[in-house]
Amino acid sequence: MSQQRVDIIGGGLAGLLAAIELSRNGVQVAVLEAAGEFGGRARTRNVDGFLFNRGPHALYCNGALKRELDRLGIPYTGGRSLSGARQAIAVGKLHHLPTTLGSIVSTSLFGVRDKISYMRIFKSVMDGATGSGSFAEWLDDQLVSPMVRSAVEAVGRLSSYANGSAEVSARALLDQIRLTTGGTIYVDGGWASLVNGLIDTARGLGVELSDKAPVATVNCNAGRLNVVMGDGQARSPDAVIMAVGPRDATALAPEVGSLAEEAREARAVRANTLDLGLRRLPPKANDFALGIDTPFYLSVHSGSAKLTPEGGALVHIAKYLPIGEGPAKNVVEELEGVADLVMPGWRELEVTRQTLRGMVVANGLPRWDRTRAGVKVAGAPGLFLAGDWVGDEGMIGDAAAASAIKAAHSARQWITR
Ligand SMILES: Cc1cc2nc3c(=O)[nH]c(=O)nc-3n(C[C@H](O)[C@H](O)[C@H](O)COP(=O)(O)OP(=O)(O)OC[C@H]3O[C@@H](n4cnc5c(N)ncnc54)[C@H](O)[C@@H]3O)c2cc1C
Incomplete structure (x- = not known):
């Protein structure tokens, strides 16, 4: 036969x-x-030694992709995302991103009551909270302040790229948030x-x-x-x-x-992205920021993986587009504005860049x-x-x-x- x-x-x-x-x-x-x-x-595109993925790409340590690559013996190296001082962007200002007990206590993002309710929500997520409806409905049931709600939604966007609490399944998104707390790897060579x-x-x-x-x-x-x-x-x-x-x-x-x-x-999940190849990081650069009241992300992947010529830096900036929305006209200005806030001085250090508009991050x-x-x-x-x-x-x-x-x-x- x-x-x-x-x-x-x-x-x-x-x-x-x-x-x-x-x-x-x-x-x-x-x-x-x-x-x-x-x-x-x-x-991945190689531009003058800067290795540009199609926007920021992280391999989830507890996800199915890593599981299958490892099972099939596919070789790769890389580094875990840095756990240094991370920033939250709210009302155009930077605050400590509340990710650990210490940063929740120290952040200027919330007052005391909100800090307690944010900790309560995260404990319930880590304890296995789930829901049968949309993530927005799940958030409604938590009875939290608008700022705490925005912060939890921002963590949801970071974990999944999905900017659509009313459309996304609460069960799937809560599972995804738990999965991403297991860490991510930025891959050497992209x-x-x-x-x-x-x-x-x-x-x-x-x-x-x-x-x-x-x-x-x-x-x-x-x-x-x-x-x-x-x-x-x-x-x-x-x-x-x-x-x-x-x-x-x-x-x-x-x-x-x-x-x-x-x-x-x-329902496609889309993003606008600006990837910057810099000669080096400016002295006052933060290496990670997450928009709380705006759907932005900035992260320096070259701190953890080999993606640049010696001494260079590769910075990813993204806007998580609302489900069903295409890129607006001011894509580049918006993303550059995030870089101005998070890493002032970057403009003089730019070597090259990649801009992607309305990229499909996930088809469904x-x-x-x-x-x-x-x-x-x-x-x-x-x-x-x-x-x-x-x-x-x-x-x-x-x-x-x-x-x-x-x-x-x-x-x-x-x-x-
Ligand atoms: C900005 C951005 C950030 C992302 N970040 C992450 C992340 O951090 N972590 C993560 O896990 N994932 C991330 N992703 C998602 C990840 O890249 C995709 O989920 C994955 O690459 C999809 O692989 P695929 O094979 O399903 O689809 P694709 O990569 O789209 O492959 C489909 C292929 O089919 C080919 N094709 C189409 N039509 C035909 C035809 N008629 N005949 C022959 N070939 C055809 C296309 O040319 C293409 O090569 C991100 C994606 C983007 C865009």
Whole structure:
């Protein structure tokens, strides 16, 4: 009997992880990637020795992505995020960010009563608090002051990038906040190091890796699959995993009604980002700040990971966009204004920069009123999904990894049925 074959459309983290998992289980796999290189949103650009991820990227120590990379033996190095003095931005001023008992006591962000209620909330989160509705409803039930509510929402944005308390599931976001308290790793060389490790492993296992290979359509006819490439060539795999976003998946298989519905219902999480390559940090720079009454983030990742030429600094600034909102006109001015406040003197030290507007951080927010798409496509046997909008585990890169492994197992079950 000839070896069963699975085609994977999309060579980002999800596609590469699914390919390795299938290949390790004896399945013949091809990864078809439209772009000229693999990695999707986990790519890294090298500009004069500054290694720019697609915006700030942190590997969650307790998340599914790290778990799967480690299980598959993908090598990488990096450093934990620094635990130095962190700042909160409120009403245009800096305050100690309340993350530890000491900083809660010392912060000028709250008065005494708010400090006590903030500590109470965080104890209840760490003790396993959960909710069945939206995060906004969960916050309503906490009966806290507007400033404490804003601070808890800011921690939620930091953990997930999601700026939409009324849309996001309280259960998923509270789980995510707990997960991120386990720490994060900034990866030496940027996330391209993870992508390169996955590519090397996939190659070593004999996975067929094709870049500049856009897929035009996938036809599903009574369990028989037909993949048509952009150049018109046809392929007949035994199963297909679409490791692409919801709109791309719908465009690939427009006759599958369930995909169109998932694409309509998926709520993308977006951010504007400004990544600065500096000769060095200015003397009065803070290396971390989180907006409390505004949805901003600033962090110096080069303090923990090798991302710059000797002595240089790489600073990430981001605005978490409200769900459903695109980038405004003053993207750059807003983000530069955050840098002015948090690290005055940076302008004279700039070497290079990267600006990304309305970047899709995750294709699917975990909503409180609807579950995310499953890995099996309803009404299309043999067709599977993976990505950060799929499955019930984790958010952003962790959701991509968890769904990739589940999709690989489901595809294998299908072809060996
Ligand atoms: C600003 C920003 C910050 C982030 N921060 C973090 C973080 O701190 N931690 C974290 O865990 N995650 C983070 N993420 C999210 C993380 O990058 C993504 O979840 C992950 O990279 C998604 O991988 P994927 O393979 O599912 O999708 P993608 O990377 O989008 O890959 C999909 C691939 O499919 C290809 N494709 C599409 N259509 C076709 C077609 N027709 N034929 C062939 N190929 C096709 C695309 O070219 C692409 O390469 C961040 C993302 C952004 C943008």
